[in-house]
Amino acid sequence: MALGGEESEKELENSNLVEIGKEIVVKLKGLPLGHLLYAKKPEHHLWLAFKDNELSRVLKQRKETQFMLSILELSYSPLQFSLKQCFLYCAIFPKDYNIPKDEVIKQWMAQGFIKSIKSISTLEPNDIGEDYFMELLSRSFFQDVTRNEMGDIIKFKIHDLMNDLACSIVKNEYVTMDEKDKVVIERTRHISIYHKFGIKFGSFKLLFEAKNLRTLIIDAPTHNGKKALNLISTKFLQWRTLCLNFAYATPSEVLPKSIGKLKHLRYLKIMLFHLLFLPNSITKLHNLETLIFDGCKRLQELPRDAENWMKLRYLSLARNWEIKLLPDFIAALHNLETFILQDCSLLRELPKGIKKCVNFKHLDLHGCSALTHLPKGLGELTSLQTMNLIVLKKDTGCDLSELNRLNKLKGKLTIKGLEVCTADDLEMNSFNLPLKLGVLK
Structure with a gap:
């Protein structure tokens, strides 16, 4: 996910990106950061700077729980403001709760987290909310989706x-x-x-x-x-x-x-x-x-x-x-x-x-x-x-x-x-x- 499939395997090996990526994976202990690295583009100096600076700062956390939250916060920090609002709103649901997707999107709209895009007349607030949901799902903020008979997502959970x-x-x-x-x-x-x-x-x-x-x-x-x-x-x-x-x-x-x-x-x-x-x-x-x-x-x-x-x-x-x-x-x-x-x-x-x-x-x-x-x-x-x-x-x-x-x-x-x-x-x-x-x- 982080590499984005844009370059051939040989080109990636020559750029040392794979080796840097493997070092990052070991340090993350299984926590998801793929989209964050993809946003930084698959470039040697950007990934190296992340490993040596941002990630190193988090690794200094002594408590395991605080370490994990700090890692996840690295994924949260670069989100656009509207996505942050939508994700944080889900704190209102208890742990392991099956959240109805369409209902929570409508609640995002009710709170004013979703605005119509004037330059794209066909894109309604509900459509934008659907895009926000899929973006957060792809970034591993949401998981365990339930689908209906047509394959549409109707419920989800938060880890x-x-x-x-x-x-x-x-x-x-x-x-x-x-x-x-x-x-x-x-x-x-x-x-x-x-x-x-x-x-x-x-x-x-x-x-x-x-x-x-x-x-x-x-x-x-x-x-x-x-x-x-x-x-x-x-x-x-x-x-x-x-x-x-x-x-x-x-x-x-x-x-x-x-x-x-x-x-x-x-x-x-x-x-x-x-x-x-x-x-x-x-x-x-x-x-x-x-x-x-x-x-x-x-x-x-x-x-x-x-x-x-x-x-x-x-x-x-x-x-x-x-x-x-x-x-x-x-x-x-x-x-x-x-x-x-x-x-x-x-x-x-x-x-x-x-x-x-x-x-x-x-x-x-x-x-x-x-x-x-x-x-x-x-x-x-x-x-x-x-x-x-x-x-x-x-x-x-x-x-x-x-x-x-x-x-x-x-x-x-x-x-x-x-x-x-x-x-x-x-x-x-x-x-x-x-x-x-x-x-x-």
């Missing part, structure tokens, strides 16, 4: 030593609260609470020390969920990211109205099994980019009017068993790129105007067994890359011909309602489907 490195740099700015006592101070900006055995309400008092909190992630059951929700949504108004997974242990049936005060919120994830309704005040969150209400299995409907959500790019309502209809305002969310409706088993239909969501890239309808049809005009969603279900219906719904315009579609697709198609329909419109899709059911 314990890399986690230690991040924590040593951020100190008390990022705090992960678990069974051990943690220090929360005024400069603390990001807090996560991961505790499978539950969290006591008294632990929330520690949050008050962080006067300008930007991130709160709670993935821990508590029997005081309603009280906690009221508390955190009135005391902290500067949040960019809020994730609450109280699951089955929370008796709350409704979110507090005060959640509408979190005007700076860009990323909101709520998982409350008993949640029945959403307050209308939630529609005031006009900076929302990501909204996730997964596993709210008793939630019956969304607010009817959410025109303030015009910045929304990602909306997930997965595993909401009680939702039967969706409000028409969804068709007005012109920036929406991803819509997840997985396992909404009672959902009957999509809004008729959904064809206006021309920026749609991903539409997940897996497990939506009650869908009677998809609306006409589906073929206008020409940016669609994945869509796993289409339900045909003669006259009132979409027909097979609309798939011909979806040239970017890939992956698996289940087609229901083929009985409404004539032999001519099948002959004229289905010849190129196997070329677009990996598998056609």
